[in-house]
Amino acid sequence: MDPDQQPFIKIQSLSKHFGSFTAVDSVDLEIYKGELFSLLGASGCGKTTLLRMLAGFETPSSGTIHIDGVDMTDVPPYERPVNMMFQSYALFPHMSVEQNVAYGLHRDGIDKQAIKTRVEDMLAMVELTDFRKRKPHQLSGGQKQRVALARSLVKQPKVLLLDEPLAALDKRLRENTQFELMKIQDQLGVTFIVVTHDQEEAMTLSTRIAMMDAGRFIQIGTPIEIYEFPESRLVANFIGNTNMFEGRVTENGVDHIVVQSKQPACEFFIDHGISIQEGTRVWVAIRPEKFRISKSAPESGQTNQMKGVIDDIGYLGKLSIYRVRIGDDKIIQITSPNLSRPKHGESLLDWSDEIYLSWDASSVVVLTK
Amino acid sequence: MINTNQVGNSELVAAGPAIIKRLSRSLQHRWKSIVIFIPYFWLFLFFLTPFFIVFKISLAEPAIASPPFLPMIEWADEGILRIKLVFENFVYLWEDDLYFKTYLNSLKISSISTLLCLLLGYPMAYAIVRARHPYKHILLMFIILPFWIPFLLRVYSLMGLLADRGTINNLLIYLGFIDEPIRLLYAPFAVYVGIVYTYLPFMILPLYANMEKLDASLREAAADLGARPVATFITVTLPLTTPGIIAGSLLVFIPATGEFIIPDLLGGGNVLMIGRLLWDEFTANHDWPVASAVAIILCIVLVLPMMLYQRTQGKQVED
Known part of the structure; x- marks a missing residue:
């Protein structure tokens, strides 16, 4: 991304109140042209309200929205250069696939021949040419989704808003569609804003993710930033699984810190150059896949290792999930790829095995909030 | 031998639940028809029957009697059944x-x-x-x-x-x-x-x-x-x-x-x-017969557009 680029969508101190409830709480956001931007959060966090304000369905209580340099705050939806793909798809049930896709073009008063070719091109792109005479109720979920996409893209909007675009599809279809969406976005260069509660969907689709909670952004960043460098426990817990240990900083060195946790008693040595005052209460987060698991004690010494007992094993084929009991009541979750094939009738690790866990000093995330 | 025996057994085992299934299914069908029958019986009793009585009166000959029309079906002399249909009431409405x-x-x-x-x-x-x-x-x-x-x-x-x-x-x-x-x-x-x-x-x-x-x-x-x-x-x-x-x-x-x-x-x-x-x-x-004829014509005038509507609805569903 070009750092000198002007933001394409600029949201400034935007709020929306419903009575005494604040859905969106004075947020600022800049989205650049061609981005595939995700608004991620649990239901009720305000992400849908924010999207609906961008579409023009909700009037902001305060603040402004600029799209491509034009103030859109009070522009009605039918005059915005923005189209939306609805979660329910909102296909017109009394119109055929073709008529649904052509609807927006007819409203613009484009001549019939041009409409016909554009609709045909669009249907070819989403591979629905053979279904153009069908009514929505004669289509499968995936086909409806593609009609909705075609209908919202045919007007060549500056921004496409997608409300939970894949929520209604089954898992296999969802994965394919994700990559299709990315391909289409790349082809057309339209800026996509996606609302989703599915962190995996947000991770695969987006160039950047904004995590929302209680009407505010709690972190904005690339998927890698959000996953590997969460800024708070809320983000760390929402994106993927994580194991959290509470402790205090016991040593604040030049290029490292040491955190001592009580339950379980363990010393964490962290060397990625952060500095936190000694005695500060912190939370240490380690992702399940960052652990190494072994039957013999690792040689790294006393820090960055734990001893535990395997409580449960979930075998998923490509990887296994282990639930390991540390001490009396702390259970941590570990995922480990099954790199080698075990001999027949044998497994490398078994229930109730005593094992050692270790991790790299750089894998540990330290959170202060 | 053992093999065929096993197959026979499993078939028998499978046949048991199948019979029960078939029985319960036919019972279900019967229940369905009973449930449908009740409202149809109701309509028959309180809509179709009075309609036919009125229809019958509309084809009768008025008379000064109680009820004020002549019976449509009569036993004439020597065991001959006489049915008399009078369309005059409808003609009268037209004229x-x-x-x-x-x-x-x-x-x-x-x-x-x-x-x-x-x-x-x-x-x-x-x-x-x-x-x-x-x-x-x-x-x-x-x-x-x-x-x-x-x-x-x-x-x-x-x-x-x-x-x-x-x-x-x-x-x-x-x-x-x-x-x-x-x-x-x-x-x-x-x-x-x-x-x-x-x-x-x-x-x-x-x-x-x-x-x-x-x-x-x-x-x-x-x-x-x-x-x-x-x-x-x-x-x-x-x-x-x-x-x-x-x-x-x-x-x-x-x-x-x-x-x-x-x-x-x-x-x-x-x-x-x-x-x-x-x-x-x-x-x-x-004049009960003319009144009945008026009622019958009214029914036809009202039912016809309904039937046309039903037909277009049916066609739309087929699309």
């Missing part, structure tokens, strides 16, 4: 243009009333659907509330409002708009007021039910795709509420055509409607 005019007038009044109900009811139903939560139920309550007051009482109060010395005329005279009372009651105007007022809920309720089901995101999608409010209404809302419009219109049109009390009390002798004519034939003229 006297009073009946034709009255049918036409009834249809005219009920058509205009249905249109007025639609024009009034559609925006009302729309407003109720769009109203916020507590108000929605209050507004809906207002629509249903008149049913709590007996129908006759409501018609009498309308008479009080519309009479020459009624509330409206008195108010207009008091305010100085008019010197003489204007004729509201015992005129077509009063009949229209009465029918529209009485049947408006029957228009609003099916429209409300239809609109309530309508996904609000469809209107948003239309707006999002560039449709102004009027275009959204014409291209999305109106076509999707057509079933409600048709249902409401039938619920108003059909009973309004045969309406008796409203033209009798509010129209006086000045507004001819088929319901009143029917009443006069039965009571004043005591």
